[in-house]
Amino acid sequence: MLRSSSTLAAMRTSRSLKFDPVDAAREVWKSKGWERAASGMAAITSIMRAHQLFLAKANEVVRPFDLTFARYEVLAWLAWNADCGSLSLSQIAERLQVTPATVTNAIDRLEADDLVRRVPHPSDARTTLAEITPRGRRTVVAATAELNSRVFEAVNLTKAEMESLIRLLVKIRVEAGDFSTNGTAL
């Protein structure tokens, strides 16, 4: 599974540091006597920095589709994880960990681009559903192909490392309340 990942390597910019800033911060924490917090600080800061890098890359890849990665995620949920291609706005907020206002803005923009349309809920008049359009389906398929080849397949970890990373992140996501497992083994 070790692949050359020239695309991600191309993310290197002149802003690339000559030292690991997380490691530098960790040394500070140790020198201050904050040993107990040092590794947690390093883990969380590493997550935040990795997030920044991948979000920037993902946004760049979906920009030609007039999407942000956040709007892409809305489309992907509607296309593939929703009954009949529709979800209520509050279901979208829940799944994407964002505020209702953020969902409203995303849906406004997707609707203006004819990728999504608002439809009334068949049995609950107070609920509005977002439904993906045929154009939305074509767009999410095309954007996914680009994300797969340029971002997701380019993660340079072995299969075992990838599983290990996903498993460790599940553990802290559950602890932080991302989802509940009802005693499912991690």
Next chain:
Amino acid sequence: MLRSSSTLAAMRTSRSLKFDPVDAAREVWKSKGWERAASGMAAITSIMRAHQLFLAKANEVVRPFDLTFARYEVLAWLAWNADCGSLSLSQIAERLQVTPATVTNAIDRLEADDLVRRVPHPSDARTTLAEITPRGRRTVVAATAELNSRVFEAVNLTKAEMESLIRLLVKIRVEAGDFSTNGTAL
């Protein structure tokens, strides 16, 4: 190192899902025949979700200090990783992976709160330095104590798991251009 982490557990909200959305997406990817991309998608999406959770928690913890986590990070770099407590604005942008405009906004706000002041570079008239004030030093120490106890020490991983997570993230951060290692062993 296994600790009860009541603080992070308290992040659980009614928004907490009853299923792992990353795993659900991964099943979709597999069912579409995108096997090669599925684990990378799951890893990156996990990083993004963990980021959201920890950033929300860190912002909440530093809010009583009139800080965001981003402004806290500027103060921490100035307090502990800068010669004489000052860095140029471009050095701050580089270390925090943000745009110059973002740094300017952060420094404006920190200066208004008397936590940082702008000073001329002693030998380069075109460069402005940000210097932490005595009030800035007191604030970053107090905010760090809160972050350490309520966020960083509350990460519920064993010591070995924490090291594994940090190491895996180093690998993908280097690949994505966060910093260069000059052949240093990972």
